Amino acid sequence: MPTPVVLVAGLHATARTATVERLLAEHPGSLAIHHDLSQVTHGRVRRSIRDRTGVLDTAEVRLAHGCGTCTVREDLLPQLVMPAPGATLLIVDLWDSVEPRSVAEALARAGQLHPTCVHTALDARHMPLDICRGDQLAETGQAAAAGDQRHLAQVLARQIEYATSLSLHGGDAEDTELSAAVLGHLAPHTPIVPIPDVAGPMLNVSELAHRVDPATAQLPADKQTGEVTTAVWHRLRPLHPGRLFDAMEELVTTTVRSRGRFWLANRHQRMLAWDAVAGVVSVADAGPWLAALPEAAWDLISPTRRAAAALDWNPIIGDRVQHLVFTGPDIDRDHICGLLDSCLIGRGDSLPGAAEWAGYDDPFAPVLNLKESA
Template structure:
């Protein structure tokens, strides 16, 4: 699976906020995909990335993009090219593609599995995992997502809203694009019989099973340039329910999020 990245336009494409319709790259009026989403998805799933047009950027800029691509997809082989000129043997009949490996190769998944990607201090590209087993206040977390620092290039993960105890949320951000959707039902929201069967089928889940919250938790990965991890962590901690709010009726909290249909 080969993805071609335009070295000259890469940063602009991530921050453009444009859709495929805006670019006239689709005729489907219902296709609302953002350019940045599509670009990041392709980078994360590829096993070969060709960084093209490196003759149009400085050597330092090309190196920085390569480091960022490696952070987004640590498993991919990265080739550089001008005018798309590469050795065909690097991409043809290699029989190198492994669907399972590609599905788990993205940098955010590795961070989620606590396989930390080493920082590259020279270019300020870092990543980190935010993990808490307390619910988010929906209004405060919504406001956080609405004002993400521009240094965050990619963030993705699961979140737990106090007002939605049944459904896990999934947030996927690439550049200026943010997608929110259900990630299914928390195991803790299932019947006792269903819980026991799931824990039997997935024994590793028992190791992180909270006596009160079960498997409900927040796991968010952030990848970016010049990230202030302490500041982002502090802001997210402020989105969690306070001790007083934990004792209140969570259903009455203001919730600007759309409905999640986990079941």
């Protein structure tokens, strides 16, 4: 039977290490592999392999493509394959700011291993604060490459939302209660457990991708837990690009986490993805709406995507929809929804055709740089 592999991620090194040490202790014969990227901006990556007795081996690894995450992916597979026959469990102890998705997908593609879960370990004292921080990783000493422009809260959100399980460490009962409440909004479908379950079938990375990708994401529902609020905005009319652009700063700065898919009136064929955390927002092209494709092309679309589109399907506009979700402390749900409603194309608006829209100023054009192709 193939040796199970568990990925343990998390910006909080103490929480992550506690999880790895517990796995090593509870699974005799297990090994943990860690790539230390603390010196990656100086071109150095150090790999270590340990068991429950301590470090067994260390080595300096050549930096691949100037990228720490690329180095981890390329060096990890042979390191896992070599000891696999004699190990009961292989633990991938990911560096602070490494996002687990690319590593999980690389291991699944390799076909020689049996990854079973992606676990993110969190410090209960720091997580509710860190998800609100706008610091870049370079400022916190957690960059995964020279020139890493990612923000701490962005990485933390992706580590939380991609994981198959989560754990909380440190802090007191009040810290744990608040952190659990925040996680109940950010990742409502993900269990919080003392230790990850490493048994079970091989990780389905396609299902994990569908869970977080804009077209198929399992977005949170309206919810209130103490001071933590999640507000859902769901509409069927297109958004005016200029009005939405003008409203973005308020939408992003008055909430902590927001994401979803949306429809601009001047980009009728394209689904757009909204992703914002701690005041940093990204708007990206997520491909064509299903309704914009010829029916002959639908067979090429995954069943999950077709099912997601069916839930939003309207006989006139197809799967085009506004579905954005905002989370933060004491959010004014009515104000957020009212502000977004004011950005919609209304009955009093004249709706230009595609040729006329081309003559209008599009504030999103420099960001999207869309290539109108499927």
